Amino acid sequence: xxxxxxxxxxxxxxxxxxxxxxxxxxxxxxxxxxxxxxxxxxxxxxxxxxxxxxxxxxxxxxxxxxxxxxxxxxxxxxxxxxxxxxxxxxxxxxxxxxxxxxxxxxxxxxxxxxxxxxxxxxxxxxxxxxxxxxxxxxxxxxxxxxxxxxxxx
Amino acid sequence: xxxxxxxxxxxxxxxxxxxxxxxxxxxxxxxxxxxxxxxxxxxxxxxxxxxxxxxxxxxxxxxxxxxxxxxxxxxxxxxxxxxxxxxxxxxxxxxxxxxxxxxxxxxxxxxxxxxxxxxxxxxxxxxxxxxxxxxxxxxxxxxxxxxxxxxxxxxxxxxxxxxxxxxxxxxxxxxxxxxxxxxxxxxxxxxxxxxxxxxxxxxxxxxxxxxxxxxxxxxxxxxxxxxxxxxxxxxxxxxxxxxxxxxxxxxxxxxxxxxxxxxxxxxxxxxxxxxxxxxxxxxxxxxxxxxxxxxxxxxxxxxxxxxxxxxxxxxxxxxxxxxxxxxxxxxxxx
Amino acid sequence: xxxxxxxxxxxxxxxxxxxxxxxxxxxxxxxxxxxxxxxxxxxxxxxxxxxxxxxxxxxxxxxxxxxxxxxxxxxxxxxxxxxxxxxxxxxxxxxxxxxxxxxxxxxxxxxxxxxxxxxxxxxxxxxxxxxxxxxxxxxxxxxxxxxxxxxxxxxxxxxxxxxxxxxxxxxxxxxxxxxxxxxxxxxxxxxxxxxxxxxxxxxxxxxxxxxxxxxxxxxxxxxxxxxxxxxxxxxxxxxxxxxxxxxxxxxxxxxxxxxxxxxxxxx
Numbered sequence: 001x002x003x004x005x006x007x008x009x010x011x012x013x014x015x016x017x018x019x020x021x022x023x024x025x026x027x028x029x030x031x032x033x034x035x036x037x038x039x040x041x042x043x044x045x046x047x048x049x050x051x052x053x054x055x056x057x058x059x060x061x062x063x064x065x066x067x068x069x070x071x072x073x074x075x076x077x078x079x080x081x082x083x084x085x086x087x088x089x090x091x092x093x094x095x096x097x098x099x100x101x102x103x104x105x106x107x108x109x110x111x112x113x114x115x116x117x118x119x120x121x122x123x124x125x126x127x128x129x130x131x132x133x134x135x136x137x138x139x140x141x142x143x144x145x146x147x148x149x150x151x152x153x
Numbered sequence: 154x155x156x157x158x159x160x161x162x163x164x165x166x167x168x169x170x171x172x173x174x175x176x177x178x179x180x181x182x183x184x185x186x187x188x189x190x191x192x193x194x195x196x197x198x199x200x201x202x203x204x205x206x207x208x209x210x211x212x213x214x215x216x217x218x219x220x221x222x223x224x225x226x227x228x229x230x231x232x233x234x235x236x237x238x239x240x241x242x243x244x245x246x247x248x249x250x251x252x253x254x255x256x257x258x259x260x261x262x263x264x265x266x267x268x269x270x271x272x273x274x275x276x277x278x279x280x281x282x283x284x285x286x287x288x289x290x291x292x293x294x295x296x297x298x299x300x301x302x303x304x305x306x307x308x309x310x311x312x313x314x315x316x317x318x319x320x321x322x323x324x325x326x327x328x329x330x331x332x333x334x335x336x337x338x339x340x341x342x343x344x345x346x347x348x349x350x351x352x353x354x355x356x357x358x359x360x361x362x363x364x365x366x367x368x369x370x371x372x373x374x375x376x377x378x379x380x381x382x383x384x385x386x387x388x389x390x391x392x393x394x395x396x397x398x399x400x401x402x403x404x405x406x407x408x409x410x411x412x413x414x415x416x417x418x419x420x421x422x423x424x425x426x427x428x429x430x431x432x433x434x435x436x437x438x439x440x441x442x443x444x445x446x447x448x449x450x451x452x453x454x455x456x457x458x459x460x461x462x463x464x465x466x467x468x469x470x471x472x473x474x475x476x477x478x479x480x481x482x483x484x485x486x487x
Numbered sequence: 488x489x490x491x492x493x494x495x496x497x498x499x500x501x502x503x504x505x506x507x508x509x510x511x512x513x514x515x516x517x518x519x520x521x522x523x524x525x526x527x528x529x530x531x532x533x534x535x536x537x538x539x540x541x542x543x544x545x546x547x548x549x550x551x552x553x554x555x556x557x558x559x560x561x562x563x564x565x566x567x568x569x570x571x572x573x574x575x576x577x578x579x580x581x582x583x584x585x586x587x588x589x590x591x592x593x594x595x596x597x598x599x600x601x602x603x604x605x606x607x608x609x610x611x612x613x614x615x616x617x618x619x620x621x622x623x624x625x626x627x628x629x630x631x632x633x634x635x636x637x638x639x640x641x642x643x644x645x646x647x648x649x650x651x652x653x654x655x656x657x658x659x660x661x662x663x664x665x666x667x668x669x670x671x672x673x674x675x676x677x678x679x680x681x682x683x684x685x686x687x688x689x690x691x692x693x694x695x696x697x698x699x700x701x702x703x704x705x706x707x708x709x710x711x712x713x714x715x716x717x718x719x720x721x722x723x724x725x726x727x728x729x730x731x732x733x734x735x736x737x738x739x740x741x742x743x744x745x746x747x748x749x750x751x752x753x754x
Binding site: 048049052053056069070076079080082083084085086087088089090091092093094095096097098103104105106118134135138139 | 625626628630631632633634635636637638642671672677678679680682683686687689690693694715718719722723726727740741742743744745746748750752753754
């Protein structure tokens with residue numbers, strides 16, 4: 001029986017976290033292969049809808065990571081991102097989205113080990129939670145399906 | 154036309170037998186928000202009877218707010234599987250329509266089937282039976298009597314039920330309607346006069362007069378004033394039983410996806426925008442004028458009927474409470 | 488009422504306004520927005536507690552802006568919108584005269600936006616009992632229950648965009664949903680697309696919404712959409728001390744930052 005292998009999508013900034021992930025690679029650090037990295041110039045560029053869209057397109061878990069505060073390559077991008085995440089996370093929790101599936105972190109270019117540890121931690125956490133199914137079967141265009149649902153209720 | 158009667162006590166039995174027969178029964182249901190909507194139900198006690206009009210029409214049974222036209226999926230050999238199977242569209246009974254709503258289905262049928270028959274609509278309509286209930290009450294937004302209808306009209310319905318004290322008077326207009334009648338519950342009866350059981354709907358205007366005056370209404374200076382309050386949303390078009398505009402959206406990826414037909418509204422600012430960037434209806438006045446003239450003039454020219462059925466939903470649902478019949482009266486003041 | 492009608496007639500007479508946006512009675516008994524362009528029409532004007540529409544949204548309309556000198560009758564939520572919109576520099580091309588009716592039923596005509604700001608700050612509205620109750624009920628639910636609640640609500644959404652249309656803060660000439668390269672928010676009225684739309688809208692309004700509650704009140708299918716932005720405003724006030732519609736020089740929380748912003752969830 002094959003074990004569930006979660007799909008983790010990581011939205012990372014080019015200058016710190018991407019470089020950190022690169023360092024993990026060049027150091028031959030072994031870590032979970034479940035992550036798919038999407039590179040941004042800065043966390044300030046990460047649109048909040050991207051997180052939701054990742055889940056819609058099959059992600060089971062998400063990592064969002066960038067430069068530490070005060071170290072942003074563009075000076076303040078990560079400060080704006082931080083505010084955005086605080087607000088978006090609260091909104092997601094309010095509508096009942098599982099915010100545990102999204103992990104935010106600061107990983108610098110020197111923290112290859114931290115990156116590897118983070119991915120391992122998130123992969124284990126999502127493995128334990130199971131696949132993300134909250135968005136499945138939400139859309140039904142057929143009246144009969146609606147009817148079946150009404151009966152099930 | 155067959156005429157029968159059924160006791161009020163037996164209505165729930167009749168209703169529940171429709172559900173038992175395996176058909177999907179869509180009826181008015183009172184929601185937590187206090188509004189009444191058409192929804193699939195399983196028993197008569199879910200049905201709301203104490204309301205004047207539902208918030209939205211029942212057109213979604215034959216013209217859903219989102220309809221999948223087809224879906225596609227990439228196969229292993231690189232070719233594609235297309236699926237436009239409509240065999241699972243269920244036999245549906247719509248219960249509790251008002252006479253204005255069932256008459257609207259006649260317009261929808263003309264619109265979708267007359268010139269270039271729309272297969273999707275055709276299949277849904279064939280599998281739908283309409284059981285209307287006459288109106289004992291009306292409110293200030295109702296104006297069916299101004300557009301050639303009345304609260305006891307059988308137009309468009311397969312069966313029209315009129316509550317008459319402890320019985321319901323049933324007028325069965327079609328074979329489809331006949332096939333639903335259970336002789337154990339319905340008995341023959343003589344023709345009765347429904348007038349005393351019907352609501353009194355104030356006539357706001359004479360349709361004949363309007364049809365003539367509206368020919369010159371395009372240039373009326375009143376349009377600007379009448380349209381100032383319009384927010385440009387789609388609430389009126391979406392709640393309207395005869396609005397049929399739609400947008401085609403493709404959702405998917407290179408691997409799989411679907412083509413959807415979604416409701417659209419002429420009130421939206423980008424509704425008429427061309428790919429060139431030119432927008433022939435670039436302000437709300439022009440858009441609102443288009444909408445009203447379409448209902449009262451262009452439908453007459455295209456399909457021979459006024460497409461407004463006087464249900465009043467657009468008035469009730471409009472955030473600015475714009476009033477369609479007041480508007481028509483104002484622009485046709487000679 | 489008479490006081491209001493006379494005051495507006497005066498403003499027309501001395502040329503202060505050429506268009507008045509207020510309320511009149513409709514055939515169904517509900518007050519509706521009305522647009523008056525000369526003193527002889529002022530008899531239509533009414534005001535009572537059922538006058539709930541936020542009229543500031545009309546100040547974005549090209550047909551209205553043509554008038555150049557506009558009078559507007561504002562309740563407290565509308566006054567807040569006007570302060571917020573002024574802080575977003577949205578009224579550079581019109582001259583407006585703002586009127587309100589206070590709790591003592593007196594008609595007040597504000598001389599400038601600073602007076603409006605002072606009035607708003609002195610009478611800053613709190614959440615209504617109904618809003619508080621529903622918010623509490625939602626916050627008391629488990630996450631799964633909230634998900635069920637909101638997905639059920641959103642499944643009824645028909646994407647009529649009435650919530651957007653009545654919101655004074657939604658004044659983008661081309662909304663995000665109207666951009667189709669790429670089609671960022673699904674246009675179809677299915678639950679996922681509806682979820683995307685409402686989430687996006689709540690984020691774009693976080694810290695800008697003034698809690699007029701119009702979006703939730705007028706939703707044709709009865710979804711309490713205003714709760715999303717109300718919650719956002721609550722959070723932004725708790726986290727960053729920001730309050731929309733409070734100050735003419737107000738800072739938009741998501742446009743600014745403090746290096747000391749704290750959060751507990753970033754690893």
